[in-house]
Amino acid sequence: METFTRWILAHRRLVAGFWILLTVAGIATASSATKAMDQKFSVPGKEGWETNKAIAHLYHGTGGNAAPLVPVVSLPAETTVTDPAVRRDLAGVERKVTAALPGSRVAGYASTGDRAFVSADGRTTFVIAYPTPDPDQPFGDNPKAEKKLHAALVGATVAGSPVRLSGLDALTAQSSASNGPGVLVEALVGGLGALLVLAFVFGSLLAFVPILMAVPAIMTSFLTVYGLTTITGVSPIVQFLIALIGLGVAIDYSLLVVVRWREELAHGRGGDEAIITAMSTAGRAVVFSGTTVAVGLLALIVLPLPFLRSVGIGGMVIPLLSVAVSLSLLPVILHSWGPKLDWPHRRTDDKASTRWTRWAEAVVKRRWAAAALALVVLGLLVGAASKLQPGVSNPDTLAKGGAAKTGLLALERSGIGSGALLPHEILTSRGKAAAVAAAVAKVGGIHGAVAPDAWRAGGTAVAIAFPVKDGSRKAARDLVVPVREAARSADPQARLGGEVAQNRDFIKAVYGSFPLMIALIAIITFILLARAFRSLLLPAKAVLLNVISVAAAWGVLQLVWQSGHGSDEIFGIAATGSITAWIPLMVFAFLFGLSMDYEVFILARMREEYDATGDTDLAVVRGIGRTGRLVTSAALILFMAFISMASGPETDIKVLATGLAAGILLDATVIRALLVPAVVSLFGRWNWVLPAGPAKLLRVEPSLPPRTAPEPG
Structure with a gap:
């Protein structure tokens, strides 16, 4: 150097x-x-993704891995969808949707006569519209379609009741329009x-x-x-x-x-x-x-x-x-x-900083108590992380008000359920579509299923099933298997698509390989840090504490967002029921590396001080005295950046920012300022041992502290 x-x-x-x-x-x-940058998303080889890709190919890009737009109507008292005038108005709504979104796949009670689109009391109904994708948007999204349909439905009524446009895109649009920098x-x-x-x-x-x-x-x-x-x-x-x-x-x-x-x-x-x-x-x-x-x-x-x-x-x-x-x-x-x-x-x-030096001296003096306190805090959070449920965004969290939120609430209160926003799509044979829909409709937790006559292409057809619960709920995720089995009982060639099935495939593909990812990171990081610190114990401790640090951040996500202990009080958003599947992965990728920075900064200085003094406790005190303010300041900079990001209107960004901010804060305080100095002090001279054999493999000088009585100081 x-x-x-x-x-x-x-x-x-x-x-x-x-x-x-x-x-x-x-x-x-x-x-x-x-x-x-390539905007394509895929889960290759998995049924949900492959089915969605086939649906998009056969049906001009509509549906598959894109959520539908959902106009919702709540009829006045004493009025139901069986009223001929109501059905004519509903047919007019479907015509407006088709005109506003040419090429889209549209279905509702007016065109199908199927009660899958209607609540039990006949007073709430909805239309499903899958727009063609926008080639400039990732993942098959089309936010422009929401704007066009919203404009087309302004002033539209059914039996005097307004038509409220809902759906994930509509909820997201209203969320983005809400207050926030x-x-x-x-x-x-x-x-x-x-x-x-x-x-x-x-x-x-x-x-x-x-x-x-x-x-x-x-x-x-x-x-x-x-x-x-x-x-x-x-x-x-x-x-x-x-x-x-x-x-x-x-x-x-x-x-x-x-x-x-x-x-x-x-x-x-x-x-x-x-x-x-x-x-x-x-x-x-x-x-x-x-x-x-x-x-x-x-x-x-x-x-x-x-x-x-x-x-x-x-x-x-x-x-x-x-x-x-x-x-x-x-x-x-x-x-x-x-x-x-x-x-x-x-x-x-x-x-060195007087305050941090005094802090380090106090931790070293009471190292058992300091280590125990830190482990209790981390243990509670890691326990909460064990209940983390990766899933999809809860529609209830996407917008606090507006027409889209009102439409969603109407679906939930009527008994149809928020699952109408994330339906299952089933690609089946043209001649067996009706049988597939009838079989799936009998599955518990499914409000209804239908195979619209207009949804035909070549020798295929698409049936659609509406779960009562949305995909953020475990009950809805657990329906994927019985829905798939019911569909195949009517048509062995039927394949299940839709966002819920695709998300389940994503979770299995990512988190099934997650232990391998952690093991690879742990091994490579251990080797690098063993060279840096000329020690076997310090890098093992660093890797373990980093994994615990990320798990603790996941625990905060589970408590604050999934269980709702703080999300409503801080952000005015109810419990999400699950954490969007990609967020825990991104939290791990960010935090493992960023928090390791602080570990390296602190332990590198402790190693330097130990080499100069031969006294572990003195090395801990001097190391923390010199790096405590530095690490805290660096962590505070990131923490403030993440808190600023959490002030944005999108719920997923708030969740991600919360996990990152909590992880950085926990890492710089509970772990680096409390647990690390306590553990290094407890291990004494064993921290600094690197035998000749491993040292030769790592191509560094061995480190063999003398075997003497208690260290000085």
Whole structure:
């Protein structure tokens, strides 16, 4: 590292020019990079996905993995759908839908005469409309269709009652229109929060340096991913990873290096020697931190879903480029501008933080109690995580009011149920469609099933079944198997599609391979950290605590959102009943790498202090004294960014932001400030042991602390 840093400083104009060129190119191509990202989603080889793909192919892109729009009508008292005038009005509604959405698949009571579209009392009814997809939207969505149909149904009535457009797209549109800051406002709030924290840490204009380093890291990541799109598909999710992880790790890494550089200056090292020493110590920790973040994302390649593999491949470039910026451009900035920016220098790094030193001394003195307290808190949250149910979004959480919400409530109160928004689609033979619908209609938990005559293509037909419960409920997810069996009892060639079946396939594909993903991450991370810390015990503890940290964040999701202990009080949103399937996975990919940063920062400094003193407790106290404020500040920056993101109107984003914010907060407090120093103190000299055999395999020097009586201090 020393040789590399000296070369960077000797060629600083070349290095600065190189990063300026890449940053400008990244800014110029960022929009093109986003557009070039592959927007296709698939769960290859699974019945739900393959059936939906076949339905979309045969029926001009309608249905399959896209949720329908659902106009809902609640008739006046003493009026039912059997009234001829009501049926004429309902037929008019279906004609309006067809005219507004040419090529769509539409069905309702007026065109089918089937009671599957009607409540038991005959006073509530609905229409199903599957619009053709928008080629510019991912996953077969068509938000423009909702706007067109909403406009077409303005003023439409049935027997004097208004027609209210519901459905997932309509609910989402009204959610997005509800109160909440835009993305730009959220980004500005997060950036301002980061600047305030950095200003507190440095007490000088150096607060701008970590934010400045994030710019080339993020823009170069976009440029690199743009190149990747020419050889492989890259999911649009990667653009959010670049913005979120890129900002977080670039600031974290620069913060670590700059703090160490100021410490070396305070200790009397001047000029480039302070930079070289900072890079040889903090810079080395940055290398291992960035590698572990990259491993956490790259491990997604073991999951059998192409779009998640692309997230892993595309996502790994972000921390690696953030490391590259911190190791090359940051020394140049510190050499050329560091002393000038360290003004007015209201805070010195000559000594360790007095408060954090006292805290570490208290934890070491009461290490058994500290460890027990932390484990109790984490144990309760991990226990809650064991009840986590991956699923689909609960329609009740998508909008607080409006016509779409009123329509949904009408379906629920009438007994039809919210499952009408997420029906099962069954691809069957043309001649057996009616029999399939009749068989499925008898399944408990199904409100009704129908095979509209108009839904025919070639030798196939589509039957549709409406569960009472929506797909976010376990009762609805458990219906997938009996519905499939009932359909095949009438037609052995019948195949079950729809969003609920596809989501079940997604969960099985992802979470069935999840243990393999965790094992791969654990093994690679253990090897990397064993080299970094020259220890076997420290990396094992780090990996275990990181997994526990993520599980604890899942526990917060289960308690706050799935069970509703806080979602209503904080956000005004009822319990979701399940957590959208992709959210726990993203929480793991984000938090495992980001929280490992803090572990590496702390343990690297403890290792350095132990090598200097040979005293574990003293190493713990000095390590926490030097890194406590740094880790807390870095975590606070991310926490504020996630809290800002949670203020947006979309429920899924609120859930994701809650998990990330809770994970960062738990990791920086309960784990890194309490459990880590307590456990390291308890293990004593065993923390630092690396026998000759493993050391030879890892190609590092062995570490064999002397076997003596109790350590000094």
